[in-house]
Amino acid sequence: MATRPMTDKDAATDAFRQEVCQFLTDHFPPELKGKGNPMAGIESDLRETEPQRRWRESMGSRGWGTPTWPTAYGGGGLSRKQAAILSEELTRAGAYNPIGGMGVMMFGPTLLEYGNEQQKQEHIPPICRGEIRWCQGYSEPNAGSDLANLQTTAEDKGDHYLVNGQKTWTSGGQWADKCFCLVRTDRSDKHKGISFLLIDMRAPGVEVRPIRMISGLSPFCETFFTDVKVPKENLVGREGEGWTIGKRLLQHERTNLSGGGSTGRMTGQRLPDLAKKYHETDASGALADKVLRDRIADFEIRWGAFLLTARRAAEESKAQGGVSEISSVLKKLGTKLGQERSELIIGIMGLQGLGWEGEGFSETELAGVRAWLFGKATTIYGGSTEIQNNIIAKRVLGMLDHQ
Amino acid sequence: MAVLSEEQEMLRDMAREWVVNESPVAKFRAVRASGEPRAYDLATYATMAQMGWTGVIIPEAFGGTDFGWLSAGMIFEEMGKTVTASPLMATTLTAAAIMLGGSDEQKAKWLPQLASGAVIGTLAIDEGPHHAPHRLATTVANGRLTGTKAFVHEAHDAALFVVAAADGLYVVEADSAENAGSVRVATRHLADMRSHALVMFEGASAEKLAAGPEDLLDQLLDRARILTACEMLGMAQAVFDTTLDYLKQRVQFNQALSSFQALQHRMADLFGELAMMRSAVEGGLQALDAGMMVAQAATIAKAEANRVLHIISREGVQLHGGIGMTDEYDIGFYLKRARVLESSWGSTSFLKDRFAKISGY
Numbered sequence: 001m002a003t004r005p006m007t008d009k010d011a012a013t014d015a016f017r018q019e020v021c022q023f024l025t026d027h028f029p030p031e032l033k034g035k036g037n038p039m040a041g042i043e044s045d046l047r048e049t050e051p052q053r054r055w056r057e058s059m060g061s062r063g064w065g066t067p068t069w070p071t072a073y074g075g076g077g078l079s080r081k082q083a084a085i086l087s088e089e090l091t092r093a094g095a096y097n098p099i100g101g102m103g104v105m106m107f108g109p110t111l112l113e114y115g116n117e118q119q120k121q122e123h124i125p126p127i128c129r130g131e132i133r134w135c136q137g138y139s140e141p142n143a144g145s146d147l148a149n150l151q152t153t154a155e156d157k158g159d160h161y162l163v164n165g166q167k168t169w170t171s172g173g174q175w176a177d178k179c180f181c182l183v184r185t186d187r188s189d190k191h192k193g194i195s196f197l198l199i200d201m202r203a204p205g206v207e208v209r210p211i212r213m214i215s216g217l218s219p220f221c222e223t224f225f226t227d228v229k230v231p232k233e234n235l236v237g238r239e240g241e242g243w244t245i246g247k248r249l250l251q252h253e254r255t256n257l258s259g260g261g262s263t264g265r266m267t268g269q270r271l272p273d274l275a276k277k278y279h280e281t282d283a284s285g286a287l288a289d290k291v292l293r294d295r296i297a298d299f300e301i302r303w304g305a306f307l308l309t310a311r312r313a314a315e316e317s318k319a320q321g322g323v324s325e326i327s328s329v330l331k332k333l334g335t336k337l338g339q340e341r342s343e344l345i346i347g348i349m350g351l352q353g354l355g356w357e358g359e360g361f362s363e364t365e366l367a368g369v370r371a372w373l374f375g376k377a378t379t380i381y382g383g384s385t386e387i388q389n390n391i392i393a394k395r396v397l398g399m400l401d402h403q
Numbered sequence: 404m405a406v407l408s409e410e411q412e413m414l415r416d417m418a419r420e421w422v423v424n425e426s427p428v429a430k431f432r433a434v435r436a437s438g439e440p441r442a443y444d445l446a447t448y449a450t451m452a453q454m455g456w457t458g459v460i461i462p463e464a465f466g467g468t469d470f471g472w473l474s475a476g477m478i479f480e481e482m483g484k485t486v487t488a489s490p491l492m493a494t495t496l497t498a499a500a501i502m503l504g505g506s507d508e509q510k511a512k513w514l515p516q517l518a519s520g521a522v523i524g525t526l527a528i529d530e531g532p533h534h535a536p537h538r539l540a541t542t543v544a545n546g547r548l549t550g551t552k553a554f555v556h557e558a559h560d561a562a563l564f565v566v567a568a569a570d571g572l573y574v575v576e577a578d579s580a581e582n583a584g585s586v587r588v589a590t591r592h593l594a595d596m597r598s599h600a601l602v603m604f605e606g607a608s609a610e611k612l613a614a615g616p617e618d619l620l621d622q623l624l625d626r627a628r629i630l631t632a633c634e635m636l637g638m639a640q641a642v643f644d645t646t647l648d649y650l651k652q653r654v655q656f657n658q659a660l661s662s663f664q665a666l667q668h669r670m671a672d673l674f675g676e677l678a679m680m681r682s683a684v685e686g687g688l689q690a691l692d693a694g695m696m697v698a699q700a701a702t703i704a705k706a707e708a709n710r711v712l713h714i715i716s717r718e719g720v721q722l723h724g725g726i727g728m729t730d731e732y733d734i735g736f737y738l739k740r741a742r743v744l745e746s747s748w749g750s751t752s753f754l755k756d757r758f759a760k761i762s763g764y
Contacts, residue, residue: 306682
């Protein structure tokens with residue numbers, strides 16, 4: 001095949017790639033190479049080492065942690081193609097994007113869409129620099145799947161709102177600086193009485209209690225608001241628009257929960273390699289246990305199809321601009337497969353794969369059991385699978401409830 | 404749906420419109436009623452050839468349009484939606500075999516005739532009811548091929564057979580004077596009422612496709628798997644759409660069936676499975692066009708097609724209730740065709756074994 005002639009476009013692309021490489025040489029601390037992102041999990045505390053801090057600041061001040069966000073608010077202002085090049089070069093250099101969390105994945109994109117100029121100027125730049133951690137104040141003890149039943153109230157006190165109530169399953173609440181919260185400003189209408197309010201977690205009257213989970217970890221918290229004063233300018237959109245804005249944010253959440261976020265972290269070990277470590281192989285190097293081999297192949301084929309689905313959804317949303325209702329399908333599929341994978345992993349390891357703590361177990365084994373248990377949350381949080389099924393049936397397929 | 408180029412989008416829209424208007428399921432009913440063993444409508448196929456569909460994957464130098472695999476796949480998907488019967492896929496795969504393994508001379512001889520639709524071709528690979536392409540008894544001695552091929556698709560009108568023998572692929576010209584009497588075709592009626600036959604080659608003159616890669620047969624079969632999966636995708640989509648429409652129309656207990664949550668969630672499940680199937684099938688086509696990781700992609704495509712079409716065709720009948728059991732209703736055609744295609748070019752167990760093998764376990 002003939003080589004394509006070099007165009008201006010290619011030249012610009014090459015120049016950008018060189019710029020990225022130079023930046024990495026100048027700023028990426030070599031001691032972090034291949035270490036992975038220390039802040040990838042929501043269950044992690046923010047205790048940075050000195051090189052980690054420098055790397056975060058370098059990327060943050062350049063806006064490259066949020067590469068496609070507008071430069072006016074501290075983003076990188078890159079095209080999608082440039083962002084892809086940046087990501088490729090980060091991977092090639094063994095580096096990672098140190099800017100992440102709920103601010104990047106969910107709140108930022110939503111505020112860029114619905115926030116006013118002042119709010120964007122105030123909140124987006126610290127997200128781009130990785131200085132502020134956000135948490136999500138959605139679920140309540142009596143508002144889980146029936147989220148719109150939420151009862152936390154924000155009472156209009158003239159120059160501020162007075163917030164009272166309880167949120168639960170606040171991921172990373174114990175480490176968060178701020179909370180984007182759904183509150184009730186009107187009791188007369190279930191959906192139109194909800195507003196989207198930003199609350200400082202350090203404000204007097206905010207109390208956070210971690211919840212111990214079946215995995216032994218405490219990534220979620222209960223959050224109590226008692227007479228918390230919140231400035232009026234922290235209302236996003238108008239009063240009563242919280243349900244619309246909040247749902248939009250959930251679309252961003254689902255996309256992240258299914259594709260990049262939760263599953264991306266699990267792809268470390270290939271199932272067949274793990275199986276060969278714990279089971280015999282025959283003369284040809286194939287797994288001797290043909291039933292197990294079949295189960296793994298069965299899973300790997302569907303996993304392959306899911307990765308192709310995630311890629312297709314990303315390409316389509318790029319072509320159409322923004323996340324879509326297909327995010328419900330991705331969330332439903334990805335979380336189920338992720339759980340299946342976890343079950344396979346501990347099954348492959350046998351009782352060795354159920355080690356809880358202490359001697360006699362490798363790090364992988366201990367991590368496997370925690371991941372398996374933590375993973376049970378994935379089909380419940382972010383809108384349970386049953387809620388996703390309702391969304392798919394009603395919004396996508398047009399199957400309406402009877403009047 | 405994959406993001407398409409303008410050209411591909413035009414082709415797809417044209418195929419979609421044509422299939423709906425010119426080749427609805429009623430056309431297949433007529434074909435079935437005619438009882439002709441070829442089991443397709445000659446005029447319909449002639450139109451396909453006129454539209455250039457026989458040459459979609461064939462290079463322009465040989466009279467094709469070279470639109471690529473994704474384009475071909477979209478046509479088969481649309482045809483699957485109305486269970487359109489034709490020898491188009493068999494002919495396309497015959498061309499693929501010659502493109503992969505034919506000499507310049509063989510390409511020059513056959514590709515233009517296949518591209519124009521003048522010659523119908525088909526693959527004769529398996530020798531029993533299971534796909535087992537590496538256990539073949541067919542042999543060739545002194546250019547004469549002997550063997551029996553089972554359940555050959557579209558053999559009735561085929562003038563050119565691509566035949567798998569123990570030592571490679573051969574082309575056999577069925578109509579040549581030399582081969583008079585040495586290629587016999589015996590009809591096998593399967594539940595899908597399409598063209599299937601036992602084909603007996605008795606010392607038929609055969610020419611080897613000797614210019615291809617070592618794994619020529621596997622490469623050809625990967626193409627067969629992917630294109631078959633395309634037809635299956637169209638079928639699954641049609642069954643899903645028809646079922647969804649039916650649930651919205653059918654009233655029981657004074658309400659549309661679609662308002663029952665038990666049925667809503669079943670349809671949401673099927674919708675998710677269909678998304679997986681579409682991604683897997685389009686992934687296969689894209690792998691072919693890119694020439695990368697084809698074996699893996701083909702296995703995923705056909706395995707997912709098998710799995711999902713199986714579920715959807717079964718659920719489609721169940722969700723239709725009694726009317727889905729009637730011959731008057733179309734959905735039974737999809738169920739019967741589904742099982743035939745699930746067993747063609749690799750059942751699910753064959754494909755899982757193959758996937759594990761190529762992945763090194």
